[in-house]
Amino acid sequence: MTTPQWTWTFQGADGQPADAPISPVFTNQFDAEQWLGxxxxxxxxxxxxxxxxxxxxxxxxxxxxxxSEV
Known part of the structure; x- marks a missing residue:
């Protein structure tokens, strides 16, 4: 059985993939969302x-x- 992998991909203001950073790999959605928060x-x-x-x-x-802008 494989462990699920959750990661983040990041975009710049132009909508293109950001060069950095690299997301850690998480085993569940909660931990991934908490990290981003x-x-x-x-x-x-x-x-x-x-x-x-x-x-x-x-x-x-x-x-x-x-x-942080509303």
Missing amino acids: QGWRELAGSGVAAAVLLNEGRPAAPAVRLS
């Missing part, structure tokens, strides 16, 4: 505009915008 400000500060959660390499949810 704790670090989104740092990611946004490094130029990441959105994050997409992947499950086994496939999008699991719509993109999450990383902005």
Whole structure:
């Protein structure tokens, strides 16, 4: 039995894949979402505009915008 893999892919403001950072690999969705919730400000500060959660390499949810603007 294989362990599920959850990762994040990141996009810049232009919608193109961001060069960095590289997402850790998580074994469940909760841990992946918690990680993003704790670090989104740092990611946004490094130029990441959105994050997409992947499950086994496939999008699991719509993109999450990383902005503190309302």
